[in-house]
Amino acid sequence: MSRFVASLALLLSLAAAPVAHARRCGGVSMDDNVTVGDATLVLNGMGIREATVFNVDVYVAGLYLPEPTNSPRTILDGDTPKRLVMHFVRDVDRSDMDEAIREGFGDVAERHAAAITRFANMFPEEIRSGTILTFDYVPGRGLSVRVGNRNKGTIRGAGFARAFFRIFVGPNPPNRGLKRGLLGGTCG
Numbered sequence: 001m002s003r004f005v006a007s008l009a010l011l012l013s014l015a016a017a018p019v020a021h022a023r024r025c026g027g028v029s030m031d032d033n034v035t036v037g038d039a040t041l042v043l044n045g046m047g048i049r050e051a052t053v054f055n056v057d058v059y060v061a062g063l064y065l066p067e068p069t070n071s072p073r074t075i076l077d078g079d080t081p082k083r084l085v086m087h088f089v090r091d092v093d094r095s096d097m098d099e100a101i102r103e104g105f106g107d108v109a110e111r112h113a114a115a116i117t118r119f120a121n122m123f124p125e126e127i128r129s130g131t132i133l134t135f136d137y138v139p140g141r142g143l144s145v146r147v148g149n150r151n152k153g154t155i156r157g158a159g160f161a162r163a164f165f166r167i168f169v170g171p172n173p174p175n176r177g178l179k180r181g182l183l184g185g186t187c188g
Contacts, residue, residue, distance in 0.1 A: 023043055023046060025187035026048045026089065026187065027060075028060040028089065030043055031043065036064070036082070036083050036137075039066060039081040042064065043063070044063045044064060044068050044182065044184055045183055046061065047061055047180060047181025047182045047188065048060050048061075048177060048187065048188060049086075049178050050177065050178070051175075055175075056090065057090060058089065058092060059087055059089060059090070060087045060187075061085065061087075061181075061182060062084070062085045063082070063084055063169070064083035064084075065082055066080050066081065068184060071183075072169040072179075080139065081137060083136050084164075085132060085133070086133040086135075087131075087132050088133075089129055091126060091129050093125070094123065094124075097127060098120055100174070101119065102116075103174075104167035104174065105163055108166075115157075115160045119145070119155055122145045122152035122153055123147065123152075124147060127147075141154060141156070142154045142155050142158075142160070142161060143155045169182055169183060
C-alpha cells in the first residue's frame, strides 16, 4: 500500500509541475516567463530585426516585462525590471554592431557617450548566428549584458537603460516590425 501511495504522490506532483511554455517567432523559441533579480517577468512580445533594403533577418528579439503592455511610455517610464533577448540568426561583425549601436542611441548618444563606449566594448569581434545576447535591467543596479552565458558587465543607472530600451520601442526603432512585435503585436 505504501508503494501505491508513493507512486500516486509522484504522479500527482508531476501533473502539478508547471509546464514550460514558449512562443515562436522567425524560427526562434523563447520562454513565456523569466526571472530577473527577484522578479518574474512575462514575455511581452517578439519581433524580428531586419536590415538592408532586402529586409534580411538579423536577430529575433524578445521583451520581458513585469506585466504585458503595448505602451512604449509605460515601458520607458517605469523603473521596473526588464529583459531584452536577442537571438542572432545571421553573423554580424563588430563594425556593423558598432554602427547599429551608434545609430540606435541617436540623439541621446552624446549624453551617454562614455557608457555607450563601454557598452560597445562588451561585444565580441563577431557575433555568430545562434549567439544569444541578454540585457537585464534591475532598478538600483543598472543594465547587465550577457553574451551567451558570460556576464560581460553592468552599465549603472536608469538613464542609460531607458535610452537602451528606447532604441527598440521608442519613436525610431531599427524597423517597425521589430517594435510592433516587442509591443505584443504580430511577429515580423
